[in-house]
Amino acid sequence: MxxxxxxxxSFEQSPPSRATPFEHDDEIRLHMSNYAPIEDARAAxxxxxxxxxxxxxxxxxxxxxxxxxxxxxxRVYEHGDILESVRVAYQQDNFDLTRxxxxxxxxxxxxx
Amino acid sequence: xxxxxxxxxxxxxxxxxxxxxxxQMPKKHLFRKFTERELIQLESEIGAKLFGPIPxxxxxxxxxxxxxxxxxYEEVSNPKTGVMDQSTTxxxxxxxxxxxxxxxxxxxxxxxxxxxxxxxxTGLYYEQVTRGIYKRDPRTGKMLA
Numbered sequence: 001m002x003x004x005x006x007x008x009x010s011f012e013q014s015p016p017s018r019a020t021p022f023e024h025d026d027e028i029r030l031h032m033s034n035y036a037p038i039e040d041a042r043a044a045x046x047x048x049x050x051x052x053x054x055x056x057x058x059x060x061x062x063x064x065x066x067x068x069x070x071x072x073x074x075r076v077y078e079h080g081d082i083l084e085s086v087r088v089a090y091q092q093d094n095f096d097l098t099r100x101x102x103x104x105x106x107x108x109x110x111x112x
Numbered sequence: 113x114x115x116x117x118x119x120x121x122x123x124x125x126x127x128x129x130x131x132x133x134x135x136q137m138p139k140k141h142l143f144r145k146f147t148e149r150e151l152i153q154l155e156s157e158i159g160a161k162l163f164g165p166i167p168x169x170x171x172x173x174x175x176x177x178x179x180x181x182x183x184x185y186e187e188v189s190n191p192k193t194g195v196m197d198q199s200t201t202x203x204x205x206x207x208x209x210x211x212x213x214x215x216x217x218x219x220x221x222x223x224x225x226x227x228x229x230x231x232x233x234t235g236l237y238y239e240q241v242t243r244g245i246y247k248r249d250p251r252t253g254k255m256l257a
Contacts, residue, residue, distance in 0.1 A: 045253040070208075072231045077205045079238040080179035082253065086246050087151050 044085040052078045152177070155241045162236050174237070180205045182234060203230065 055074050146154070152175050159174035166172050171187040182203040190197050204211040209221040210230060222230055242250040249256055 049253040076234045079234055080176050083176050084179050087148055
């Protein structure tokens with residue numbers, strides 16, 4: 001299925017209900033207050049990657065719908081886990097490498 | 113910058129500018145340390161486009177807030193009233209299912225095609241964000257050459 005066939009906004013075929021937006025503020029505040037930097041983000045990334053690979057194998061050989069469903073859910077969790085670790089690793093690196101610019105020596109000294 | 117992230121930035125940095133911190137998202141992101149919120153904002157730019165072009169006058173955001181939470185947000189103009197309708201859906205990743213939360217009062221576990229579509233969307237998000245923003249191989253987690 002191509003991305004264009006994904007049905008926004010809530011992934012169901014019928015139009016979503018226009019519920020009142022929930023309050024973000026408390027959710028965001030809770031999230032930020034509980035956030036703890038990971039000591040070794042790189043190790044966390046590798047561990048999460050290994051988990052994804054193991055889960056992919058389990059998903060590939062799943063022979064009942066429930067096992068397959070749980071494997072898919074786990075995959076979503078693991079992707080989120082990796083993204084969290086990658087964000088931390090990026091911040092620990094302290095450089096912005098989101099664009100294509102290559103750092104020069106001058107830029108290294110400016111960033112430090 | 114959306115109200116959501118403005119508020120998040122205010123929570124982190126307060127209302128006053130601190131030395132060396134530029135609260136405005138620069139047009140050219142050159143060698144500047146982003147906060148987690150700003151990184152999520154960048155990710156959301158990719159997430160919003162996973163579902164095709166965004167209609168004129170509308171706004172859409174889709175991002176991974178943390179390993180247990182994904183957010184879908186959209187804002188479209190109501191053709192009858194001209195008022196912007198806002199809608200936020202939160203997807204909570206539980207061990208036994210993905211819980212869809214709308215309006216803070218409607219809770220349903222997504223199943224079937226909806227679950228499959230959601231899993232596919234998060235997978236695409238993960239791959240495109242990992243490569244496009246963090247320059248890492250989504251399969252190995254290592255930096256791209």
